[in-house]
Amino acid sequence: MQDIVNGLAQGTIYSMAGVGLVLIFSVVRVPNFAHGEPLMVAAMLPLTLMTFYGVPLPLALLIGIAAAIAMGVFFSAAVFARLSRYPEVALLIVSLALVVLISSAAVMLWGDSPRQTPGGPDIILDLLGARIPIMWLVIMVTALASTVALDFFISHTSPGRIMRAMALNPFAAQLMGIPVKRYHALAFAIGSGLAGLAGALFSLAFAVQSTMGAALALKAFIVIIFAGMGSIWGAFAGGLLLGLVESFGASYISSGYRDTFGFVFLLAVLLIRPAGLFARKTNA
Amino acid sequence: MADVLRIDNLSAGYGHATVLRGVTIAIEAQSTVAIVGPNGAGKSTLLKVISGLVRPMAGEVRFRDEDMARWSSDRVVASGIVHVPEGRQVFPGLSVAENLWLGGYSHPERRQEILEDVLTLFPRLRERLSQAADSLSGGEQQMLAIGRGLMAAPAVLMLDEPTLGLAPVIIDQMTEALMALRARSNLSLIVVEQNLQLTRALCDRAHILVDGRIAASGATEELVGSDVMKIYLG
Numbered sequence: 001m002q003d004i005v006n007g008l009a010q011g012t013i014y015s016m017a018g019v020g021l022v023l024i025f026s027v028v029r030v031p032n033f034a035h036g037e038p039l040m041v042a043a044m045l046p047l048t049l050m051t052f053y054g055v056p057l058p059l060a061l062l063i064g065i066a067a068a069i070a071m072g073v074f075f076s077a078a079v080f081a082r083l084s085r086y087p088e089v090a091l092l093i094v095s096l097a098l099v100v101l102i103s104s105a106a107v108m109l110w111g112d113s114p115r116q117t118p119g120g121p122d123i124i125l126d127l128l129g130a131r132i133p134i135m136w137l138v139i140m141v142t143a144l145a146s147t148v149a150l151d152f153f154i155s156h157t158s159p160g161r162i163m164r165a166m167a168l169n170p171f172a173a174q175l176m177g178i179p180v181k182r183y184h185a186l187a188f189a190i191g192s193g194l195a196g197l198a199g200a201l202f203s204l205a206f207a208v209q210s211t212m213g214a215a216l217a218l219k220a221f222i223v224i225i226f227a228g229m230g231s232i233w234g235a236f237a238g239g240l241l242l243g244l245v246e247s248f249g250a251s252y253i254s255s256g257y258r259d260t261f262g263f264v265f266l267l268a269v270l271l272i273r274p275a276g277l278f279a280r281k282t283n284a
Numbered sequence: 285m286a287d288v289l290r291i292d293n294l295s296a297g298y299g300h301a302t303v304l305r306g307v308t309i310a311i312e313a314q315s316t317v318a319i320v321g322p323n324g325a326g327k328s329t330l331l332k333v334i335s336g337l338v339r340p341m342a343g344e345v346r347f348r349d350e351d352m353a354r355w356s357s358d359r360v361v362a363s364g365i366v367h368v369p370e371g372r373q374v375f376p377g378l379s380v381a382e383n384l385w386l387g388g389y390s391h392p393e394r395r396q397e398i399l400e401d402v403l404t405l406f407p408r409l410r411e412r413l414s415q416a417a418d419s420l421s422g423g424e425q426q427m428l429a430i431g432r433g434l435m436a437a438p439a440v441l442m443l444d445e446p447t448l449g450l451a452p453v454i455i456d457q458m459t460e461a462l463m464a465l466r467a468r469s470n471l472s473l474i475v476v477e478q479n480l481q482l483t484r485a486l487c488d489r490a491h492i493l494v495d496g497r498i499a500a501s502g503a504t505e506e507l508v509g510s511d512v513m514k515i516y517l518g
Contacts, residue, residue: 174337179356
């Protein structure tokens with residue numbers, strides 16, 4: 001039971017990062033390996049704001065999330081929009097360069113020691129012998145609520161419909177007169193905002209550090225690859241599954257290989273279902 | 285009649301490959317013009333340059349006497365130039381109604397009014413409004429693509445191979461619809477088409493594009509069946 005709870009708690013963070021990434025990847029078609037950096041900034045910034053500027057916790061968390069959104073808009077408008085005519089591999093290298101630059105700056109600013117944002121609820125529930133910090137439940141409920149909200153936004157609002165169209169046929173979307181760069185920025189803002197929300201909550205429950213972004217982005221990519229590209233709920237479920245795989249692997253095999261289990265699982269999924277676990281059959 | 289669109293000495297291409305070389309064309313307001321030519325002549329590239337999807341390497345593109353060579357594709361559409369691309373390019377997972385709604389992006393305040401107009405022109409689409417676009421037949425998808433283009437209330441509508449891959453009976457229906465479109469007083473049509481019968485029925489003037497250059501221009505009646513047309517199109 002404890003392994004399940006641990007896995008789900010970790011997995012919800014992967015879910016939120018994966019859901020944000022799947023939105024960016026579907027709409028903008030950029031392999032954004034810098035997706036973990038807004039998450040890292042939203043995780044690291046609140047403690048600094050609280051310690052040095054006396055900012056109260058809720059405001060510090062909101063500023064962290066706002067910083068993540070601003071980073072996403074910056075990635076879109078100042079970096080990827082200017083490189084839109086370059087091949088995907090060039091964009092991949094640029095996103096990796098962003099990872100190196102931002103994480104290096106973060107290490108200079110915050111060092112690379114793990115830290116946790118204090119002030120979150122510290123009640124621990126006991127359920128069937130499993131210890132469940134209430135903060136984990138907050139994270140799970142927030143992840144579910146934010147995914148429901150995003151699904152509603154994509155399915156039932158005008159900007160959401162436009163982003164769906166851009167994901168389905170970017171060429172035709174341009175010919176409809178849709179200002180694609182504006183919607184790319186919106187997709188980046190929402191996707192990075194979700195990553196920021198994940199980071200801010202994560203820092204209240206787990207240790208975070210300034211070098212965590214790359215690993216989390218990689219896991220978000222694992223999630224969207226094995227869930228099947230383009231599915232928000234697939235990414236949500238995929239994140240939970242990855243958390244469970246890591247938790248059980250760490251518990252029954254070795255915690256030293258925790259990060260390896262996700263990759264092994266990804267390879268197994270790709271061999272059995274190359275389109276991803278939750279990919280639907282589509283008409284050609 | 286004044287020119288609504290003027291292309292002067294236009295060169296364009298992709299990367300280092302030049303596709304269009306010194307193309308000059310004038311489109312009169314409310315006229316219907318055909319661009320014909322063999323595969324790879326640069327017809328679709330010409331439409332992409334006008335749409336703002338491909339940047340010119342040299343030359344001018346002017347719309348209502350305004351230089352539009354550097355306009356973004358959304359500004360081109362908002363100004364009244366709409367491109368219905370080859371292969372229909374409908375949004376496959378969205379319904380017919382959603383596809384049409386997206387076509388009206390640049391004129392949200394007139395969406396309902398224009399939609400009625402489009403559904404009058406293509407009554408088949410009214411019956412299919414809630415159906416997924418990719419479940420339509422080829423002819424219906426082409427109607428949807430044209431209807432979606434009309435939703436932007438264009439002054440110039442560019443159609444790239446509108447009858448490509450359609451059955452003869454559907455081509456007849458499409459010709460009829462395009463003739464009805466032509467009768468509208470406020471619309472200029474540029475049609476890239478290999479089907480000479482349609483070109484002849486629909487277009488006042490034709491330009492033959494060969495290897496990125498205009499090989500001949502003139503009244504369609506004179507060009508269709510002329511030696512120059514036979515040489516280039518067989």
